[in-house]
Structures are given as structure tokens and as C-alpha cells.
Amino acid sequence: MEGLTIGRVAKRAGVGVETIRFYERKGLLEDPPRRESGYRQYPEEAVARIRFIRRAKDLGFSLREVDELLTLRVDRRTSASEVRRRAEAKIEDIEIKLAELGRMKAALVELTACCEGRGATGECPILEALEGDSRSGAGQQTGRSRK
Amino acid sequence: MEGLTIGRVAKRAGVGVETIRFYERKGLLEDPPRRESGYRQYPEEAVARIRFIRRAKDLGFSLREVDELLTLRVDRRTSASEVRRRAEAKIEDIEIKLAELGRMKAALVELTACCEGRGATGECPILEALEGDSRSGAGQQTGRSRK
DNA sequence: ATAAACCCCGTACTATAGTACGGAGTCAAG
DNA sequence: CTTGACTCCGTACTATAGTACGGGGTTTAT
Numbered sequence: 001m002e003g004l005t006i007g008r009v010a011k012r013a014g015v016g017v018e019t020i021r022f023y024e025r026k027g028l029l030e031d032p033p034r035r036e037s038g039y040r041q042y043p044e045e046a047v048a049r050i051r052f053i054r055r056a057k058d059l060g061f062s063l064r065e066v067d068e069l070l071t072l073r074v075d076r077r078t079s080a081s082e083v084r085r086r087a088e089a090k091i092e093d094i095e096i097k098l099a100e101l102g103r104m105k106a107a108l109v110e111l112t113a114c115c116e117g118r119g120a121t122g123e124c125p126i127l128e129a130l131e132g133d134s135r136s137g138a139g140q141q142t143g144r145s146r147k
Numbered sequence: 148m149e150g151l152t153i154g155r156v157a158k159r160a161g162v163g164v165e166t167i168r169f170y171e172r173k174g175l176l177e178d179p180p181r182r183e184s185g186y187r188q189y190p191e192e193a194v195a196r197i198r199f200i201r202r203a204k205d206l207g208f209s210l211r212e213v214d215e216l217l218t219l220r221v222d223r224r225t226s227a228s229e230v231r232r233r234a235e236a237k238i239e240d241i242e243i244k245l246a247e248l249g250r251m252k253a254a255l256v257e258l259t260a261c262c263e264g265r266g267a268t269g270e271c272p273i274l275e276a277l278e279g280d281s282r283s284g285a286g287q288q289t290g291r292s293r294k
Numbered sequence: 295a296t297a298a299a300c301c302c303c304g305t306a307c308t309a310t311a312g313t314a315c316g317g318a319g320t321c322a323a324g
Numbered sequence: 325c326t327t328g329a330c331t332c333c334g335t336a337c338t339a340t341a342g343t344a345c346g347g348g349g350t351t352t353a354t
Binding site: 049 | 192195196199202203204205206207216217218219220221227228230231234235237238241242244245247248249251252255256258259261262271272273274277
């Protein structure tokens with residue numbers, strides 16, 4: 001048995017078969033070799049690639065951006081300096097995300113501290129925690145009406 | 148002039164007017180008070196709230212998750228311990244994202260180092276950098292436990 | 295007081311990222 | 325050699341997150 005079938009890859013990567021074919025159509029996964037029967041034969045690395053796509057997507061990158069990340073490599077068409085420039089841009093994107101996630105986490109941590117400190121009657125929503133502590137009172141009332 | 152018009156809020160938050168109405172329909176923004184003419188009147192805080200929604204979305208949270216983040220507050224319907232539990236779950240989500248972003252950044256940094264070192268003929272794609280290094284840099288302690 | 299700019303609402307359309315369907319061929323076990 | 329699971333392909337459908345449109349009323353700047 002040469003290579004993995006699409007179903008096996010899907011299972012290992014934790015996605016559906018359809019998703020793999022979809023990524024292939026989008027150019028995120030290159031077309032794998034086929035058996036005579038037409039069945040796709042994937043190398044082991046395909047699993048890592050798909051997992052990467054998933055992770056990046058969950059971090060707020062679009063599939064287009066993921067593709068840009070994945071094709072960041074030095075080859076005959078792309079100079080090292082060009083790759084470097086693009087990689088640095090991506091690093092900056094990531095640093096912004098890291099900083100914002102950090103702030104968000106800090107706000108949540110403060111919020112849990114809030115819960116600890118007061119009883120069941122505080123307010124302390126995340127936005128206040130984020131802004132530092134704007135002003136007291138003035139709390140918006142949430143008119144709950146889920147769509 | 149009492150409060151901001153939807154257009155002003157949109158401009159300050161960096162979104163379109165339609166997006167604000169959309170968030171309102173989705174329950175992410177509560178229905179603001181109106182003038183007699185029917186015009187929405189927003190308080191200043193609405194801008195921060197919309198910016199928060201945008202940031203969180205760019206970090207890979209769905210609008211539903213953003214809503215969950217925004218409604219994390221202690222009020223009469225929600226006990227402090229419940230809020231605490233939910234907040235802690237969110238903190239864990241964020242820590243996972245932080246760890247993955249950290250790894251991704253490390254891989255990109257290694258990639259740029261690659262570009263530096265070799266000429267225009269290397270390969271060194273991001274997946275290799277990710278799988279390859281394994282034990283240098285990448286300082287995030289991910290706490291692989293849980294779930 | 296008039297025109298430009300803004301806002302109202304509902305509806306319809308778009309892009310992204312999948313998911314599902316269905317008829318046909320293929321593979322692995324019993 | 326048959327059966328059931330898996331694969332092929334194209335097409336169609338879904339959910340999410342907006343965007344655009346169009347016919348009106350309202351504000352505001354000249």
C-alpha cells in the first residue's frame with residue numbers, strides 16, 4: 001500500500017474527506033499522485049499540512065493568508081529577500097495578534113479575580129477590564145433577545 | 148446633540164454602517180435609544196464595543212463566541228461562579244491560541260534566518276521550520292494537559 | 295428653503311469555508 | 325464472488341459575516 005487514502009488522511013488530520021478535496025481545489029493542497037484507479041495517494045506530510053491549515057484558520061487567518069504562509073519558501077521564482085520581506089510582514093501580523101490575545105487574556109483574568117472578590121452582585125464586564133476601568137455605574141442593560 | 152449617530156460610530160470604529168445594524172440584529176450590540184425621528188443615538192462606549200468585536204473576530208473567534216465573551220459579567224441571572232467557569236474556559240482557549248501563534252512566529256523567525264543564511268536556492272518552508280526545530284526557542288509553555 | 299448628506303427599513307446579494315448528495319467505480323474480507 | 329466500505333466526480337446546499345440597493349424621511353450647511 002503506497003501512501004494514505006484520502007479517508008485515512010482525513011481521519012488523522014481530524015477533518016472530513018470533503019474538506020481535503022476542497023483544500024485541493026483551492027490550491028492549498030497540491031494534487032496528490034493517483035493510483036491507476038484514480039484514488040489519491042497521500043504522503044504522510046499531508047496530514048501535517050492539513051493540521052497547519054486548520055490551526056492557522058482558527059487563529060484568524062483566511063485560507064488565502066494560510067496559502068501565503070504555506071508558500072513562503074525560497075525557490076527559483078522567489079528571491080530570498082522577497083521571502084524574507086513577506087515573512088517579516090507575517091511576523092508582524094502575528095505579533096499584533098499575540099498582543100491582542102494577551103490583553104484579552106489579562107482582561108479575563110481580571111474578570112475572574114472580580115468574581116472571586118465580590119459576591120454575585122458585581123458587574124465587571126470584559127470591556128471595562130480591557131479599558132482599565134473607565135467609569136463606574138452607567139452599566140448598559142442587556143436586553144436579551146437572541147435572534 | 149445627544150449621543151453619536153450610527154455613521155459617526157461606524158467611522159470611529161472603522162466599520163460600515165451596515166455592519167453595525169448587522170451586529171445589532173445579531174444581538175452583539177444592544178438596541179440603542181432613538182430620537183423621535185427614529186435615528187439611533189449611541190453612547191461613546193459603543194465604539195469600544197465594536198472595536199472589541201472586530202479584534203476578537205480577527206483572532207479567530209466567531210461572532211457567537213464574541214457574544215459569549217461580551218456577556219461574561221456577573222448579574223442577577225448569572226452567578227459569579229458560573230461567570231468564573233466560563234471565563235476560565237475562554238482563558239484556556241486563548242492560551243492555546245497564544246501557544247500556537249508563538250510556535251508559528253518561531254517558525255517564521257527561523258525561516259527568515261534561513262533566508263539570511265543561504266542564498267536564493269534554499270527551500271526551508273514553514274512546515275519544515277515548524278516540524279523541524281522542536282526544541283529551540285518557541286518559549287511558550289503550552290501546558291499540553293486538559294481536554 | 296433647498297440641496298447634500300445622512301438615516302430609516304427590509305430585502306437581496308456576495309464571499310468564504312465548508313457539507314451533503316448521488317450515481318458510479320474500486321478495494322478488502324469473508 | 326459478493327458485500328460493504330471506501331473512493332471518484334460534479335453539483336448543490338448551508339452557515340457565517342457581512343454588503344449593496346432602493347425608496348423613503350431627516351438634518352444640516354449654504
